[in-house]
Amino acid sequence: MTGLFEAIRRLWAGRFQAVALVFLGLVATTAVLADCLASDLPIVTRYHGTFYVLPNMFRPGALRRLDNQTIARTMAKSDWALYPLIRYGPNETMPGGSLSPYAHPGRPHLLGTDDVGRDVAAQLIHGSRTALVVGGLSVLIYSLIALLLGAAAGYLGGVVDRAVAWAVAVLLTFPTLLLILAFQAVTGSGSLWTLVAIIGLSGWAGPARLVRAEVMAVKARPHVLAARAAGAGHLRLLAVHILPEAVTPLLVSATFGVAWAILAESAVSFLGLGGGYASWGRLLAAGRTDLSAWWLVSFAGIALVLTVLSVGALADGIQDLAGAGRSSYRRAPDAAFHL
């Protein structure tokens, strides 16, 4: 734990990384609090005598066909409501029963609306959740797979090593983005979870190779041999003596992986194959149909670029941090793919 704090302190020392950390923290907070920041229903309300807290989350469907504007209009005398910062939901096309596509930024829509009248600010806020969920979950899945397979291949060698090597070779040839698009198109629903599953199950090839190489290198070091001579079992050797040393390249590659996954999710939405979820890519797609509506492209584009940039800067920081103390440190190959 102290190591973690120390790492954060060192990252903080690099100004670029500090800014990136702050920004990512902001995006993460937005993602967690998205429902309180922008919603089509109040955060807390007493409506016609009934008490609701975050109705979208805890009582879905209870206030169907209502929204902030309608509730404000039809409220009884003793009713009250605490409204979110942005009083529109990310998928709400007719707030208060009126349709306003391509509304300019200002009032009532802070950052304008898109081609079907959805509020841009609300979509930005909920899009951060989508981006972080896809980026975080899918990379978590494939990092775990990579750790498992890479460790097995590097430590056991022999048949296991060969099998993993072949699986990696096969997986590396998959045109990932095309497969994601094809699966999204074929499953029809285009759900966020298929996206997470595909990236998570197909992304482990490169990281597994990294972990394998690192495990093989660490395996031969004296401290591992000493631990083995002292009678440590295979699992203990791996978990205590080998993997902690092998994790850093995986961490760097995973951080870049998060950036790639965020870009991939946006690309899928941009190409019109996202589902009904809010996404920065969807905003960009809406902006593409009419480029003179500058607020569609610019806000989402800035959010996307800044987030990916922060993640990349963080990865760079981790890389430098890991390389700083050791002379024999081998730089992990970083982001090989750009979208």
Place this chain on the structure above:
Amino acid sequence: MSRRDRTDDRGEMSRRDRTDDRGEMSRRDRTDDRSNKRRWPEIWMVVRGLIRRLGMGAAALFGISLVTFFLVNLAARQPEVGAAGTLRPGGMSAEERENLRRTFGLDLPVFINLHVMDRGRRVRKLLVDLADSKHPAKVHRAEAALVRFGTLAFPELAKHLKKAQSGSVRVRLERVARSILTHAGWVAPVGGWRGDAVVAWWQDKEPRFHQGAIERVVADVGAGRPGPGEYGLMRLGRRAVPALIGALLARGASAVARQRYSLALGRITGHRILCEPGAPKPELRACLGSWKDYWRSQETRYRDLSSWERFAGVVTRTRYFRWLARMVTGDFGASSYYRRRVWDVIMDRLPVTVALSLAALILAYLIAVPVGVWSASRRGGWPDRVLGSSLLVLYAMPSYVVALALILFLGGIRGPALFPTSGLHSLSAGDYPWGSGVLDLIWHAALPVLCLCYGTLAVIARYQRASMANVLGQEFILAARSRGIPARRVLWRHGLRNGIIPVVNLLGLELPQLVSGAVIVETIFDIPGMGNLAMIAIWHRDLNVLMGVITVAALFTLVGLALGDLLTLWADPRIRRPEART
């Protein structure tokens, strides 16, 4: 520099990893290294590497086939989409739907087929079903199915009629036979098609259903001489289909004959795809391909299998094997949207994507390698930090955002219309003289290539910087400097020679990535390449094209990886010489 210096450099490189005692290699040894004797292991390494890549390529294609197979099976759950026809939800007859299911092999088991069916087995099973008195629905289905088999039901039907003594079964058999024979236009004898009459008819007419006789009739049809009366094609019914298909797909068949065959086939089978005589070549190929698909999926309904075929069929007559066979032979079927062979459609668009990708890649390497080397030579300094940050920014900007910004500011929406934003040619490009045609092309390709290029550029430059910084920290660089070799020469020659190896290897990964990038960029700039094709295929649910594009993209990756291997081999002598790797 003299020749002596050059040999020295090379000695340094290849000895980098050797142990100390080998480092003291005499000059004589080194000349030996390049002698004829040593060349063989080098070539053997290359061949072995290629064989290994081929093996991995086969494995990769196998993997791709599994994934795409899974995809197709997901998609084929809704049979009215991805069909070899237009999208007609709900407007499909039961027979069409059934045919479609068979085209996708949905009537077959997935991996192992323990009940390989052929015509005879199917008919016998239906005849047994027909005698089943317990399940009226089953009997009814069997009756309808037998009628659909038409004349194909025959030797077995006659045999059962001869055997059947009990009333109800005989009545059913007679009903089936009557329906088949009337439909085929055979004139009923006095007293109608009673059991004995049908048996007698079969005994009498059987020779006309022999292969030679059928082929004669088919040849007549092709030549435009419909045989007189009952010798005609209608009388033969479905029995004539194998011979007709054979004649249609035969290499030497004339266009007119093909039209007649396909017309006759359409009338008999209900698969009404007509091969017009005046049609352009790709259309004809699409038509023949459609019939090939039909035959592949329906063959076992028209003919009996030999025992060997049935044995092999346990594996080969499954959904997956059929898919694999199609992929291996590069036969992706017909495109439902373009109504042409998928291979033709892809081949039209492949050169565009390859050209764009290669242009972007070459441009990226040309810029990124010097930038990376220069940045590494000043590592730690402010130019390096600024450059590093801007490369990260370049990396973080997705191509779709940049493309939109470029269109917005350079495409004439806000600001001057400096570049065209869609397509690869001006509308009037056909009239341009050659030189301005090329200029027009470059002008149109500028923005797309830029969009494809900058991200790859950032990645390569970062790689180059990292690997170069690594190399420059090593002792042989210091040694070279201390020998009095100028800093620039040490950097660009001694350093780069080592520092470029990982970057060269990266080529194998970047080339295929550009194909993925092409999906986005080509869609935005509306360029008729493979990426755009993939999106069109997705929108129109043109599964065959989509599978083709995915497979070609995988092949692209394989080629890229092999290329990366070869280039690494060229760049890194240590890999070439097995004895130098200790």
